[in-house]
Amino acid sequence: MTGPRSTNRVxxxxxxxxxxxxxxxxxxxxxxxxxxxxxxxxxxxxETTSDQGRTDLRRVRELTDRPV
Incomplete structure (x- = not known):
């Protein structure tokens, strides 16, 4: 991201x-x-209510190191 980092509560x-x-x-x-x-x-x-959601929880760490 270019520019200053946002500093709001979210x-x-x-x-x-x-x-x-x-x-x-x-x-x-x-x-x-x-x-x-x-x-x-x-x-x-x-979405974590399905079996696929549980698989996606593991997979997302392969795709990003940012907050999810």
Whole structure:
């Protein structure tokens, strides 16, 4: 991200660079989407109610080291 890091409460609480939080959308909110949002500076969220969600929790760490 270019420019100064945001300093609002959302960013301070989540560790995100910009105050954008991905909605936890069932079946769409997987590892790839969450990692893309996090890599862009927002806070990616993974749907964890399904078996796929549990797999995505492990996979997301391969895709990003940013807050998810």
């Amino acid at each position: 960013c301070a609480l989540t560790g995100a660079e910009i105050p954008i939080i991905q909605a936890p959308m069932t079946f769409i909110a997987g590892a790839q989407l969450a990692a893309a949002v996090s890599n862009a500076g927002g806070l990616g969220i993974i």
